[in-house]
Amino acid sequence: MGIFDKFQNLAATRQQLEALGINPFGVQIEKIISPTEGVIHGRPTILAGTNNYLGLTFDPDCIAAARTALEHEGTGTTGSRMANGSYSGHRKLEQEIAGFYGKSDGIVFSTGYQANLGMLSALAGPDDVVLLDADCHASIYDGCRLGGAEIIRFRHNNPEDLAKRMRRLGKRAADALILVEGIYSMLGDRAPLKEIVDVKREFGGYLMIDEAHSLGVLGEKGCGLVEELGLLDDADFIVGTFSKSLGGAGGFCVSSVPELELIRYSSRPYIFTASPSPATIASTRCALHKLEAGTHLRRRLHDNAQRLHDGLSALGYKLGAPPSPVIAVVIDGVAEALQFWNNLLQRGVYVNLMLPPATPDGVSLIRCSLSAAHTTEQIDAVCAAFAELRAQA
Ligand code: PMP
DSSP states (O other), rough: OTTTTTGGGHHHHHHHHHHHHHOOTSOOOOEETTTTTEEEEEEEEESSSSOTTTTTGOOOHHHHHHHHHHHHHOOOOOOOHHHHOOHHHHHHHHHHHHHHTTTSSSEOOOOOHHHHHHHHHHHTTTTTTEEETTTTHHHHHHHHHHHEEEEEEEEOOHHHHHHHHHHHGGGGGOEEEEESBBOTTTTTBBBBBBHHHHHHHHHEEEOOOOOETTTTTTSSSEEEEHHHHTTTTGGGGGHHHETTTSSOOOOEEOOOTTTHHHHHHTTTHHSSSSOOHHHHHHHHHHHHHHHHOOSSHHHHHHHHHHHHHHHHHTTTTTTTSOOEEEEEEEEEHHHHHHHHHHHHHTTTOOEEETTTSSSSSGGGEEEEEEETTHHHHHHHHHHHHHTTTTTGG
């Protein structure tokens, strides 16, 4: 076996796609016109696969904040916070995001991926046990592997299965770490968080929830599912990303456990990487302040999600979950999904193609993500493209 032999299957798949003229995983957006419109293959295209939930990437205040930071603090920090020092914005953002969630402190990581990697690798070592919802994001799995903890998967959104596995752990359950997400990224479904918290109350343990897709989307203040269900105090750790609703890059964990500061200094994905750039921190702080200031973007996002969900349901499409900013359309067959995705692109609609093994239960998905910045006309145009392709699904 040669070192590159493992890539042969991948190479064959790529060749097949190239022969068809389809390249779903290498799309070039030639020009970004707005949070919801770009130019792809020379064609004006509605961007409905971005995670730009609040449409803040072109917000003039966020851009101005980033520009000021760029001019005053430079393009990059050029190193890690532990070795090279923190800039004032890093710490301020940590305090602000912790305050937003009502937790005593927070850690900012360079990406959302690293937030999970950094927290889990430090927290869950070889003597510890982690119970993961089977549909958890790759960064959660990778973080657990890096830490070396024993990983137990429970059935997706199935608190009874979690309870069964906690029961089997006996005394170890009291120190087990349970991991779920607020809104799951593939299907857009929500965790049954109340029931999961009930399991934790019965058996003990700690709960970490990844609100990557629900920050800015759910809850009165926009904290996510924990807030919407009044469970903020039951979440021992809340992780998330700045790269979706806040339109920046970076990740965070907030918690009230006094050991959080020790986790920071034990976390290799925190220690051995450069900290986020000043402009990124500045635009993220500005976006967070906007989120705290009002609910109109969230309302607009939900209206848009409802409109697309209603439209696609009326056309008879099989959808992954009730309305949420992630609307996944189930397509039978990988080849059919590829063709469908390409046909949407040719009609000026960009969405995400999600194929097994990355998807739950091996389904093929056309994943749409909505934005508060989508206009009603854009949502209707997306529906019209789906209507034209109905016969192929
Ligand atoms: N957690 C979840 C649930 C995600 O869906 C993602 C990204 N899709 C991440 C973490 C990683 O976030 P980032 O892209 O900011 O690294």
